[in-house]
Amino acid sequence: MKRNYLVDIHFPETPDDDFINRIPQQRMIVNKLMEKGIITTYALSADRTRLWIVIQTESNRMVNEILQKMPLYQYMELLIHELAFHESPSFSIPQPSMN
Numbered sequence: 001m002k003r004n005y006l007v008d009i010h011f012p013e014t015p016d017d018d019f020i021n022r023i024p025q026q027r028m029i030v031n032k033l034m035e036k037g038i039i040t041t042y043a044l045s046a047d048r049t050r051l052w053i054v055i056q057t058e059s060n061r062m063v064n065e066i067l068q069k070m071p072l073y074q075y076m077e078l079l080i081h082e083l084a085f086h087e088s089p090s091f092s093i094p095q096p097s098m099n
Contacts, residue, residue: 002056004040004086005063009051010077022071029070038066040088051076054086 012019033039033055041054055063063080067073 002058004083005055005057005060006081006083006086007051007053007055007063007067008079008081009053011049011051011072011075013047013049015048015075019072019075025071033066040086054083056086 030039030042034042038056039053040056041052043052044050055066057063057066060080060082067076067078070076
């Protein structure tokens, strides 16, 4: 059974060039995981030092496996929290009216 996990990530306050260069790869992986419904929420703080991700998977171990494949993993200080529930509005394309 899939569960929701909130990952609370802290990044360095002053990222180096390697960190900056990994961001496009990070976004590409995140977008693919969002398309698959594995990542349901991805939010970055305004100061860019905190990141919150909601991951839907079977176990805490699988959350770690997903995170370890991310290009910015070596820069992450993280806490993983299993959620009792995670609600969000479903977004869909409105159906055209034939009127």
